[in-house]
Amino acid sequence: MFRKAESSPATTLAVVAVVQFMVSLDLSVVNVGLPQIASGLGFSATGVTWVIHAYALTFGGLLLLGGKASDRYGRKQLLLTGLALFGLASLIGGFAQEPGHLVAARAAQGIGAAMLAPGALALLATTFPGGRARVRAFGVWSATNAAGGALGVLIGGVLTQYASWRWVMFVNVPMATVAFALAAGGVAASAKTVRRGRPDVLGAVLATAGMTTLVFGVVRTDRHAWGSPTTLITLALAALLLAAFILVERTTRREPLVRLGLFANRSVSGANAYNLLVGAAMASSFYFMSLYLQRVLDIGPALTGVMFLPFALGVVVGSVLAIKLGYHVSAKRLLIGGALLTAIGFAWFGQISADGRFLTDVLGPSIIASIGFGLCLGPLVATATTDVAPEETGTASGLLNSSRQLGASLGLAALGTAAHDHTGDLITPETLNSGYARGLTLCAVVLLVAVLIAATSLKRQPARSDA
Incomplete structure (x- = not known):
């Protein structure tokens, strides 16, 4: 279908970096525009969070299937298909006229991202199997990953204020086009694994339905108490769907979506549990700080985006430090130190006030939290793909991406609800500040x-100084 391409490690790294920047950017680029999206399309105060949930849930819920498909049908094939779908969904979403239109487009974006992200990460893992080159490659990946998330706030703010919120969707179209051209001409087709059976589509449906129902139940606690019949029934249904997913994975005659034995690998299971919590904290903190700057301090979208720049730069600094330290310090120590540093930054964020100042309420904690976050990213991905068979690298990569996106959606649902409850029914800058501060403190926890x-949970991997 595609012409044969000659690929070098440097070209592969460049393609993966562009793809990851785009996928990561799309998680945060809409955050600053949420108030304008809500007023422009008529979303409710809590309903607008589904602009984020729709993307994160389909992305996270289908990543396992995407990872399996990349191993089965070829990583380049899935990468190009995902880029095409992602770009088309972004274009359609920019023309949305009703809330349902935008939510559907965001869900389609998530499906496209679930196709391309595992293949990209698996290409990185197999192209750089070990040594110093692997440390550098995952350092570059982590920097572009984090920079996309942080710069997305700046880009979204500028586009929202000086163009329209619709451009937070349109901005993905040229990036997807460029990434498609780079991948089509610069990445060689990967070998396909031997097909042992048909893919487990039912498992993917059950996983996505279960997580969607779980998040929906948590989000609705702003209207229905945790102990209400509505909430209890919704959460019970979610548990039933997820239990059915596990049963299907254990008994299916098709090729399982994820081999449950993979979780016996401590690096895989520990890294994914860690990643789920980090995803929950980071997505929620971006959400709270974006709304704090706009709704409490009354700062415009563009300037709000500028104020997130120190966070983006700090993540890059942390990622570079992780490369340097990765030659001499184990990944486990970097993960512990990075998360501790980020927790300190979020605890500082939790001290925000209704008359806060940029230096003390934003800049200081941003520097600490972002450097800590940057220290985590590269070692986390390297750990999650350690001791994994080559034919399962796509699945392991999809699992890692899935845990992050599902963590982001669940974290935003749970912590957003906690912040909303703390805010109360009387909406003032002071009550909003109190709710956001509570949410940011919970991020630190x-x-x-x-x-x-x-x-x-994680076993200590040796540093790469002898590579």
Whole structure:
């Protein structure tokens, strides 16, 4: 279908970096525009969060299937198909006229991202199997990944204020086009694994339906108490769907979506548990700080985006430090230290006030939290793909991406609801500030749990100084 391409490690790294920047950017580029999206299309205060949930849920829920498909049908094939779908969904979403239109487009974006992200990460893992080159490659990946998330806030703010919120969707179209051209001409087709059976589509449906129902139940606690019949029934249905997913994976005659034995690998299971919590804390913190700057301090979207620049730069600094330290310090220690540093930054964020100042309420904690976050990213991905068979690298990569996106959606649902409850029915800058501060403090607590998981669950991998 595609012409044969000659690929070098440097070309592969460049393609993966562009793809990951785009996927990561799309998680945060809409955050600053949420108030304008809500007023422009008529979303409710809590309903607008589904602009984020729709993307994160389909992305996270289908990543396992995407990872399996990349191993089965070829990583380049899935990468190009995902880029085409992602770009088309972005274009359609920019022309949305009703809330349902935009939510559907975001869901389609998530499906496209679920196709391309595992293939890209698996290409990186197989192209750089070990040594110093692997440390550098995952350092570059982590920097572009984090920069996309952080710069997305700046890009979204500028586009929202000086163009329209619709451009937070349109901006993906040229990036997807460029990434498609780079991948088509610069990445060689990967070998396909032997097909042992048909893919487990039912498992993917059950996983996505279960997580969607779970998040929906948590989000609705702003209207229905945790102990209400509505909430209890919704959460019970979610548990039933997820239990059915596990049963299907254990008994299916098709090729399982994820081999449950993969979780016996401590690096895989520990890294994914850690990643789920980090995803929950980071997505929620971006959401709270974006709304704090706009709704409490009354700062415009463009300037709000500028104020996130120190965070983006700090993540890049942390990623570079992780490369340097990765030659001499184990990944486990970097994960513990990075999460601790980020937790300190979020605890500082939790001290925001209704008359806050940029230097003390934004800049200071941004520097600490972002450097810590940058220290985590590269070692986390390297750990999650350690000791994984080559034919399962796509699945392991999809699993890691899935845990992050599902963590982001669940974290935003749970912590957003907690912040909303703390705010109360009387909406003033002071009450909003109180709710956002509570949410940011809870982000720090979540990261401390991640530290505990890294300390107790991950085995210590040797540093790469002898590579």
